[in-house]
Amino acid sequence: MSATMMDIARDLKVSVVTVSKVLRNQGRISEATRKRVLRRAKQLNYQMNWVARSLVTRRTYTIGLLLPEFTHSFFAEVARTVAETVRPHGYHVVISCFEEDPEQEASEATAMLARQVDGLIIATSQPPRRLDLFKRIQERKVPYVLIDRLIAGARACFVGVDNHAIGELATEHLIDRGCGCVAHLRGPEVGIATERLEGYRRALARRGFRTESRYVVAGGHADDTGYTGMRQLLKVCPMPDGVFCYNDPVAIGAIKAILEAGLKLPQDISVVGAGNIHYSDVLAVPLTTVDQGTCRMGVLAAELLLERIASKQSMKTRKIMITPTLVERESTRREA
């Protein structure tokens, strides 16, 4: 079908190896031969077959990115930065999304290993039910980096954000702005959400408040749970005057419920989200949120993985914790 090195070699009556050397700029080749090879390659519209090359070099220059979902803008952002970071190094990214299903996560990871990826970046499902998966990856000696979601006790590289700090930052900001009753719309039962809740608790305690369970409402990842959760909070007496939301989508849902109830932001209730997703600043009420350094996370994970791929012997595992920062917009009061 398409031209191979053998075609070029036959046409030019040289050996395939000579062609290979020219195309890789390796070995000693006379200028004359080099030019002939390159010309013929261009004429035949030659394209290297990476499958064949990978088989012998044992490198695919492909890294696998395993995400819970595409459409969550946090993960989309991660995917973009990872791809951009590895591209200059000649790597490609295969993305797969397992929809928060541990079984699918395992099967997707297996498929990637079978396709001989050079490394993996994984935002693993929570709670991690398939620890055998990581044992298998480790056995194959394929380097991998966990991102965003840590596996407790695993000896693996990790890049994520300090979720305790997120909770503390958001809650203290609300208190600083004069909120005397700060509620929390917490996320699902996963480590990262629990840590944010923990940060919320610590901040309250440090400022002399008690955590009251009626002000902590369980929820999920998406905006619908923020909406229903907020409606629930509005019925609590006394009504909270500040809400720390697990993430921005939840905060968006919460804001919708608040406005629907005829209340004003931030006069009646202040809201803080987390994530600093793209739309959070074009909302009707631009969202005060905690930036978790999404781009830096992608870049750092990618760089860490490249480093691990380059250094054959397993370096000691590293855990990188990004320090979150508060982004003040208009969903929290200005005055103290």
Next chain:
Amino acid sequence: MSATMMDIARDLKVSVVTVSKVLRNQGRISEATRKRVLRRAKQLNYQMNWVARSLVTRRTYTIGLLLPEFTHSFFAEVARTVAETVRPHGYHVVISCFEEDPEQEASEATAMLARQVDGLIIATSQPPRRLDLFKRIQERKVPYVLIDRLIAGARACFVGVDNHAIGELATEHLIDRGCGCVAHLRGPEVGIATERLEGYRRALARRGFRTESRYVVAGGHADDTGYTGMRQLLKVCPMPDGVFCYNDPVAIGAIKAILEAGLKLPQDISVVGAGNIHYSDVLAVPLTTVDQGTCRMGVLAAELLLERIASKQSMKTRKIMITPTLVERESTRREA
């Protein structure tokens, strides 16, 4: 490193081919041998090397998805549905984003071809400056499907939405709702935006209005251009009482500008977007928009590609046009 069929064969004193046959469920193998092979494979934690298999079968079971950007939720949605559609057929998806840069598009496509993808789905950059790219793909006889963005005159399969209809639907809806002065925040200089503008013009003409250039403001893909564009429109005299926005992000930006100016939606101005992106219904003012059948687009493109991959001889090219539908929410007036 990791076990190969040869390891299994050596251990069991059978030939590699026997192992291969067992693992593929092909050829005649006695139950006894089959069991021995499978057991040993499990013991060794054997994983098929797809690179080697692909080299000989000439199929990678990988399809390439070439997108202008990840983070735009439309493309993220497409990516998700494509991946979900092809997964049951054993295919994987390699996504690459070229950031609206034709050169990068060409180089990413080349890299995918080199990696021997079985097919390509491309939302090509606009205007398509690298037609040679598609000639090269065609020469290689790799099936491909264009999505969302068509190349004028190309003999290629295509799945997209009827952009004229989007413009007409949105504009007529605004007129039906009593808007006497409908403006348009148009997108960038690409075919798809021009078609929406054309639909806007046609609808105006059909209802007896003239298109006035001062009510058509140029912009881009993102919300910032919607914001600045709307601020510009608000200064026009008389002020429009209805705006058809090129897409939802632009509409979100426009709404922000409108609210900032102290005007009310939909009482003072009605806004229609296009795309029906996820956040459009959780905004402070839920957005009336035109749904472009994003999921169906992904599914149809994937199915079309699979069909083309399956049927070796090139079937006749097909162009599938999705009919958009209006999704009425609260950014347009109810009363006529």
Next chain:
DNA sequence: CGTTCCAGGGTTAACGTTAACTCATAAGCT
């Protein structure tokens, strides 16, 4: 008893490329 047939394997040669050598030839040096 010879022939056919089939189950259950095995052999050989790819697939397209690269790693690791080897081998002429000519040039440079003593």
Next chain:
DNA sequence: AGCTTATGAGTTAACGTTAACCCTGGAACG
């Protein structure tokens, strides 16, 4: 002249699988 050295190739054998064919021994058949 005889030795080393550099140059510009070529040879051979992988990499891990599969396609396409070939073989053997026994059962079935007339």
